[in-house]
Amino acid sequence: MRRFSVIGSAVSAGFLVAALLGACGAPATPAPTSPAIPSVPPLTSAPGSSDAAPTEAPSSPATPAPTAADWQIFTTADGKLQFDHPAEWTVKDRGAEATPGGVFVEVLTAAGKSVATLRTNVATGAECPQKIPYSVFDLVPVPALVQQGVTPHFIFELRLYPAEKDPTKANVMAYGISSAPKPSGPDACPIFQFFTWPPSGASFGGVYNPLDATPGNEPNIDTPEAYLETSEYNDIRKMITSLRPAGQ
Structure with missing residues (x-):
């Protein structure tokens, strides 16, 4: 079984969700109709690489795991967005929330494992209370969602909190679509996985929890590098990067 060689103990799913939504400034009150969302350069590369947009995911395995054979198209209730998903997966409407x-x-x-949520018309407000060590495991443009000249990216990333004494809170890992600025140097702001989508912002992604014990999980997947090689991750990646305006 592979172990964490860089980031120590696994992180709990509950903390990941709270940390991700809290850091990204998800609104507790109804979103304004037209919040000011800065036009920022897309996150195009991992630390130490060039600023050119990647032509392929930099961390994908040489031989990707197969994706699901049968796929279906889901269209949001407002008829504005759609994405593909494995036919055996379920899309649960949480419109009341x-x-x-x-x-x-x-x-x-x-x-029954929750792997992603899609939300629209959310107010975004990037804050950077501190810069912390980070890693980028996977990165790919999503050109179908370009807005204001900015192409968002699907990203699977980590933030490491070395001062956190609770090992279950020391690592924050998440994947999703982001229009956040490109990190530079050894440290980065907290994870900000929201992207510009009229009339305000949207999010489509989830969190990685190596301790998840949902039945059906592939065995020995206790590092993000190992998770990259699984069929589940490849299905998630294919699903999220398929998000597009309805009818395209």
């Missing part, structure tokens, strides 16, 4: 004028859906595997 959505911000006014927005949509909120959750994607679950056949075993």
Whole structure:
């Protein structure tokens, strides 16, 4: 079984969700209709690489695991966005929890594991209280969602909190679509996985929890590097990067 060689103990799913949404400034109150969202350069590369947009995911395995054979198209209730998902997965409508004028859906595997949520019409407000060590495991542009000249990216990334004494809170890992600025140097701001989408912002992603014990999980997947090689991750990546305006 592979172990964490860089980031220590695994992180709990509950902390990941709270940390991700808290750091990204997800609204507790209804989102304004037209919040100011800065036009920022897309996150195009991992630390130490060039600023050119990647032509392929930099961390994908040489021989990717196969994806699901059968796929279906899901269209949001407002008819504005759609994405592909494995036919055996379920898209749960959580519209009652959505911000006014927005949509909120959750994607679950056949075993009932929550792997992603899609929310629209959310107010975004990037804050950077501190810069912390980070890693980027996977990165790919999503050109179908370009807005204001900015192409968002699907990213699987980590933030390491070395001062955190609780090992279950020391590592924050998440994947999703982001329009956040490109990190530079050895440290980066907290994870900000929201992207510009009219009339405000949207999010489509999830968190990685190596301790998840949902039945049906592939064995010995206790590092993000190992997770990259799984069919589940490749299905998630294919699903999230398929997000596009409805009808395209």
